[in-house]
Amino acid sequence: MRLQGEKLTVWLVAVLMAAGLGLLAPGPAVADPYCGLVWGSLAKTDAAMSRAKVVDVRTGQHYCFDRIVIDLNGPVAGYTVRYVPQVAQDGSGLPIPLRGQAFLQLTVNAPAYDDAGQPTYTPGAKDEVSNVGGYQTFRQVAWAGSFEGYTSLGLGVRARLPFRVFTLAGPGTGSRLVIDVAHFW
Template sequence: MRRFHACLGTVLVAVGLGLVAPGPASAAPYCGIVWGSLAKSNPALAQAQVVNVRTGPQPCFDRLVIDLNGAVAGYSIRYVPQVLQDGSGLPVDLRGNAFLQITVNAPAYSAGGNATYNPADKNELTNVSDYKTFRQVAYAGSFEGYTSLGLGLRARLPFRVFTLAGPGTGSRLVIDVAHMW
């Protein structure tokens, strides 16, 4: 009995000193991110064309921006086992362990068929070598009024999608992918 009380006393002292304390019931989300990783889409079609793709690292996420010369109307962004090219359906080889297929409901060519976005290197749209989440951004084509990109990621992580008006009459489709859950 004396041994039991000695052990109980030791445990109570350890708990009182904070040496043995239960963890929190649930951890707070990383950077307040509560986005999730399910597909996000808007089926509307745009009269605008894709004119640029750019990226930027942020403290809690990596950002991809698609610039249009008019209003963003629709898009579809989802995790896929493999990104496929528009029209042909051929696979797009990407670095990473998870892949987002990004489709904006706007062509990368004018009504006359002239390119409004024609990247110099379709496999490396931007240099993301020092990013925490992005591994590669590749062009997957523009076909029948839709333009697709492939985004190779470190892992399947939460992402959000939103649109911004401007500059001028243009707009932007923004995809943020968190660095962690």
């Protein structure tokens, strides 16, 4: 019985020493893109003009990114989303103050008013279009205006992070311009 106990002790010491020397340690971790995201931070644009009108703006949180959605009452036809030193108000060009360390100007090539000049979307508060308190990346969403067929918003984010832009059809005959900003690189 004593011989079995000694063998077990010798085996246990050998395993612990091998682990201590790194012989049994796992290999180095390979860094993958955050959540598999391979987006960049350069401007994304589509120059077409839309006959649709902006009807809503909303935000959401996801595991790997924060999202802003601009709803239109018809097909999305054009947009420009890019990092800027400061977001400018449509028409006047006046700067819009935003919280955050980096700023995205979101412009959809569609008005937020109908052919008679009546608003199709009016934010409740221009400096807080959506409450993004507690979001990991978003710091503030502000209305930059709708002028001469273009509607713009300012998005303050915590850093210059990768983003993607895409469109979705629906609901019904409407569509959505979607902007996702990653939580990390």
